[in-house]
Amino acid sequence: MPRVMKLRAVLFICALAISGCASITSFFSSDNEVAFSPDPETNMLRADTAMKEKNYNEAAALYEYVKTKFPYVEAATSAELGSADADFEREKYIEARDRYQTFVRLHPTHPRNDYAAYRAALSHYKEIPSDFFLLPPASEKDQVEVRNAMGAMSEFVRNYPSSPLRPEAQKILDEVKLRLAEHEMYVADFYTHPNRRRWRAVVTRLSVVEKNYGGVGLDSRVAFGLYDAYLQLDEPDNAKAALQRYIEKNPAAEDVNRARRLIAEAPAQKQIVAPPAEASPDAGT
Secondary structure (H helix, E strand, O other): OOHHHHHHHHHHHHHHHHHHHOOOOOEEOOOOOOEEOOOHHHHHHHHHHHHHOOOHHHHHHHHHHHHHHOOOOHHHHHHHHHHHHHHHHOOOHHHHHHHHHHHHHHOOOOOOHHHHHHHHHHHHHHOOOOOOOOOOOOOHHHHHHHHHHHHHHHHHHHHOOOOOOHHHHHHHHHHHHHHHHHHHHHHHHHHOOOOOOOHHHHHHHHHHHHHHOOOOOOHHHHHHHHHHHHHHOOOHHHHHHHHHHHHHHOOOOOOHHHHHHHHHHOOOOOOOOOOOOOOOOOOOO
């Protein structure tokens, strides 16, 4: 066979091989050499498998391909959520949160809408500095994501009362609220040190806990702490009021009788008597 004919035969065979492979993969991505299929279902199957195997970069590329190349098929909606999950698992929490929130907004009736909303809230929790839970936190800035997590989880619990994810969200919410409350308690204790004795600052911190973090297990410490601080400030009426609020909110608490006894023993509020007005120089003239 002439050389030209042989070359043509080889090229023809190669063309057939490439054509056959096209039914399996269309091309490879330049970054991670991820092979893409010409149909969305195959790409989704491979992306889901990659997620299970923790190959998050490959999964992200496959989900993104489905979203871009097949935007009008049902699989594209699942790919939107998959892309968010891939970012989340790669600790790209800001990007993941944006994707989850977009999904919630665009697909309000989707059966996994609650999942996307929960994960968006969870992304704030994941961004809490690792040393925050070792009191005291490194800086006030460290509390930004903690407060964001509390707000996001509170919103989820409120908006999705029937979601199976609600108990887990409530658990995280309670944990975050407790940590924020403990931070305030830590600062309050700091101000009670004999070298400081800043009782007004103690009242301020404990009042924050009473107002914002009731029910996290610190109610008793807060109430009796306020009682002591107010007495130090010579404000027995406020001291008694703090214990009275505690009794009303926790009527079955073990230390209710102690609270009642302290209310009865508290001194009376001193009456501030205004000094007599000076007589006018013109009086009697």
